[in-house]
Amino acid sequence: MMSSVAVAASNLHPTIDAVWRIESPRLIAGLTRMVRDVGLAEDLAQDALVAALVQWPQSGIPDNPGAWLMATAKHRAIDHFRRNTRLERKHEEIGRERQAQEMAVPDLDTALDDNVGDDLLRLMFISCHPILSTEARVALTLRLLGGLTTEEIARAFLVPEPTIAQRIVRAKRTLAEKRVPFEVPRGAELNARLASVLEVIYLVFNEGYSATAGDDWLRPALCEEALRLGRILAELAPQEAEVHGLVALMEIQASRARARVGPSGEPILLFEQNRAHWDQLLIRRGLAALERAAGLDAIKPGSSQGFYALQASIAACHARARTPEETDWTRIVKLYETLAQIASSPVVELNRAVAVAMASGPAAGLELVDALAKERALENYHLLPSVRGDLLKKLCRLEEARSEFERAASLTRNARERELLLERARACVVSSEPG
Amino acid sequence: MRFMMIVKHAEKQSGPPPKALMDAIDQLAQEATKAGTMVGAGGLGPTAEGARVRLSGGKVTVTDGPFTEAKEIIGGYAQFEVKSREEAIEGAVHFMELHKKYWPGWEGETEVRQMMGPEDMKPKS
Numbered sequence: 001m002m003s004s005v006a007v008a009a010s011n012l013h014p015t016i017d018a019v020w021r022i023e024s025p026r027l028i029a030g031l032t033r034m035v036r037d038v039g040l041a042e043d044l045a046q047d048a049l050v051a052a053l054v055q056w057p058q059s060g061i062p063d064n065p066g067a068w069l070m071a072t073a074k075h076r077a078i079d080h081f082r083r084n085t086r087l088e089r090k091h092e093e094i095g096r097e098r099q100a101q102e103m104a105v106p107d108l109d110t111a112l113d114d115n116v117g118d119d120l121l122r123l124m125f126i127s128c129h130p131i132l133s134t135e136a137r138v139a140l141t142l143r144l145l146g147g148l149t150t151e152e153i154a155r156a157f158l159v160p161e162p163t164i165a166q167r168i169v170r171a172k173r174t175l176a177e178k179r180v181p182f183e184v185p186r187g188a189e190l191n192a193r194l195a196s197v198l199e200v201i202y203l204v205f206n207e208g209y210s211a212t213a214g215d216d217w218l219r220p221a222l223c224e225e226a227l228r229l230g231r232i233l234a235e236l237a238p239q240e241a242e243v244h245g246l247v248a249l250m251e252i253q254a255s256r257a258r259a260r261v262g263p264s265g266e267p268i269l270l271f272e273q274n275r276a277h278w279d280q281l282l283i284r285r286g287l288a289a290l291e292r293a294a295g296l297d298a299i300k301p302g303s304s305q306g307f308y309a310l311q312a313s314i315a316a317c318h319a320r321a322r323t324p325e326e327t328d329w330t331r332i333v334k335l336y337e338t339l340a341q342i343a344s345s346p347v348v349e350l351n352r353a354v355a356v357a358m359a360s361g362p363a364a365g366l367e368l369v370d371a372l373a374k375e376r377a378l379e380n381y382h383l384l385p386s387v388r389g390d391l392l393k394k395l396c397r398l399e400e401a402r403s404e405f406e407r408a409a410s411l412t413r414n415a416r417e418r419e420l421l422l423e424r425a426r427a428c429v430v431s432s433e434p435g
Numbered sequence: 436m437r438f439m440m441i442v443k444h445a446e447k448q449s450g451p452p453p454k455a456l457m458d459a460i461d462q463l464a465q466e467a468t469k470a471g472t473m474v475g476a477g478g479l480g481p482t483a484e485g486a487r488v489r490l491s492g493g494k495v496t497v498t499d500g501p502f503t504e505a506k507e508i509i510g511g512y513a514q515f516e517v518k519s520r521e522e523a524i525e526g527a528v529h530f531m532e533l534h535k536k537y538w539p540g541w542e543g544e545t546e547v548r549q550m551m552g553p554e555d556m557k558p559k560s
Contacts, residue, residue, distance in 0.1 A: 015524075018518075018519055019525065224516060228472070228516065230471075235471075236469075
């Protein structure tokens with residue numbers, strides 16, 4: 001029989017793990033501000049975790065585990081700089097930091113809390129810095145801000161663990177070598193840098209949402225992680241309309257997560273989804289975030305809905321409709337027109353064509369789709385023949401519809417989607433034969 | 436994973452909650468919102484204004500509150516999106532610690548329950 005101490009210790013590990021998840025981003029952010037090196041900050045935070053794993057099973061979890069971890073990591077930082085005499089300059093810095101804290105701020109906690117928001121925001125900006133490749137930004141953000149392990153990130157993105165580990169190591173080295181400042185950018189730089197942060201978060205979300213090979217539970221977890229990062233960012237940068245736009249978009253899309261896959265994993269199209277399974281809590285949150293974005297746009301002269309807020313508005317049109325028939329297609333067409341003005345792309349055009357077909361009939365939509373058929377970018381995009389097939393079917397041009405569905409099936413990489421498209425192709429044959 | 440935190444306590448309490456507790460809870464809620472974990476919360480009114488609709492012995496009966504026979508009633512709830520059961524429990528422990536600190540003598544509990552989606556509710560075939 002195990003001793004009670006051992007039982008308690010083994011039971012404690014999930015709790016320590018949970019504490020780590022909660023505390024690690026703030027810990028790394030605060031340490032980065034002190035030591036000016038993300039890589040070193042993460043190592044110090046990990047050292048503190050190791051110390052907790054040794055000590056807490058015996059002493060119990062401290063009342064304020066975050067402060068305990070931070071104090072431990074700070075001691076390690078001081079030791080590190082004392083040992084490392086070559087880093088004289090940083091040594092002085094950390095010495096000053098410590099002295100200042102001992103003299104002026106006896107309450108470590110309060111000092112931390114004051115800076116914690118800014119530090120987290122800085123950590124987001126540095127993890128999503130444009131000098132890093134997009135893949136590196138994603139991996140670093142999930143590692144530092146999401147508290148995900150290298151193995152978890154690798155599993156979620158279906159790549160080998162060493163690949164992710166290497167990306168993270170290189171990213172940290174690049175940030176150190178280029179001496180990227182740990183700061184919140186200001187002025188004109190802010191918009192570009194913020195766009196990069198939003199892009200990374202949305203990329204993480206989409207990776208989970210549009211899982212092409214998604215049996216792994218970690219892929220839906222990516223959606224949750226992106227949503228959490230978005231919600232944090234919305235609190236850290238509440239004056240940025242596009243942040244709320246992105247949060248709104250993700251909340252509303254996530255609200256349909258349970259309805260968009262059938263019992264055997266097959267995709268269910270928007271209009272066939274059981275709307276009772278849409279998550280009304282997330283829809284409410286999404287609509288509220290959209291309102292915040294609109295409110296900010298309204299007080300800023302000359303500003304209009306951004307890329308994410310527009311897409312969120314479109315998603316909101318669907319979310320508000322209790323039945324597919326209630327969908328406000330005229331408004332959706334208008335929103336796509338605006339979206340095309342700020343971010344024109346063949347995919348946006350294709351979506352606009354679908355909306356036009358719903359608002360003004362399949363013939364009008366088909367006209368737009370046919371104009372897109374010459375687009376190089378859509379050559380291998382399965383949704384083009386899929387949409388075209390759908391419109392042709394509605395116009396009772398069944399033979400043409402069948403061949404479009406078959407072409408779409410040959411282009412998709414998702415096995416379940418292929419089955420669905422082939423089924424639709426077969427349905428065209430059946431209904432064209434007089435019974 | 437989404438969790439519902441259900442807070443239960445005796446309906447007759449020694450007066451209204453102290454302001455310090457309400458402030459601390461407010462602060463906690465703000466922090467949880469900032470951390471992106473709390474997605475919804477609410478408090479419930481007195482049972483005297485509520486009712487119970489019960490199916491028993493093939494009969495549906497409506498009973499108006501208060502629920503005097505109940506030792507503890509549900510006072511409020513919060514919904515959290517977290518990564519693990521442990522993280523949810525950690526949050527509930529913190530919540531109860533605040534009560535311990537700011538409302539001496541108060542007794543009650545926070546029940547932590549995972550919220551299931553339709554996919555978890557499928558009848559077994």
